[in-house]
Amino acid sequence: GAVVSQHPSWVICKSGTSVKIECRSLDFQATTMFWYRQFPKQSLMLMATSNEGSKATYEQGVEKDKFLINHASLTLSTLTVTSAHPEDSSFYICSARDVGGQQETQYFGPGTRLLVL
């Protein structure tokens, strides 16, 4: 099946620093990738939709200047959490939509745990 990787898997940083998370589709091209956030024991929350070669579409309540998304190629999207604060500590998960198949399934990366001290 389709494989999506994320890097890093764990990040611990000081408040005020910026953190970049990479999401890669390894064996398929993804014109669309999605960034989710999940707090403990809560549902997945879609943050933004990342489209290759164009600006990301952010969900209501998500600050686009704080969560910078770049989708520079058909296999890579990055999420940068700028000036991170403890309330940004969460599990960040990306997914990529495989439009090559019939189902247009979203496949998820393994997630990145961010802890801001």
Place this chain on the structure above:
Amino acid sequence: GQNIDQPTEMTATEGAIVQINCTYQTSGFNGLFWYQQHAGEAPTFLSYNVLDGLEEKGRFSSFLSRSKGYSYLLLKELQMKDSASYLCAVQDSNYQLIWGAGTKLIIKP
């Protein structure tokens, strides 16, 4: 509005069968997905239904009735490793996934 409903939690016995239901109301329909999510991990794809009927894949089967806005995930021969959250998601007319809150399945020996 868009709405996906599934039970919050279910308990079943190892070796038994369990059915997790999902009802939905969305603006458009381009398929329904089931994902499995173990605690602390990202979701993994289980099944996809876009036409009415039953799709079987090993111990897992998924059913869809578009006219009723209803789906279920059927898990047979339950194993302890099946303890996880099961997420129902509908792809709307914009091909965006609308997520249910997930059903936490607890398997007891």
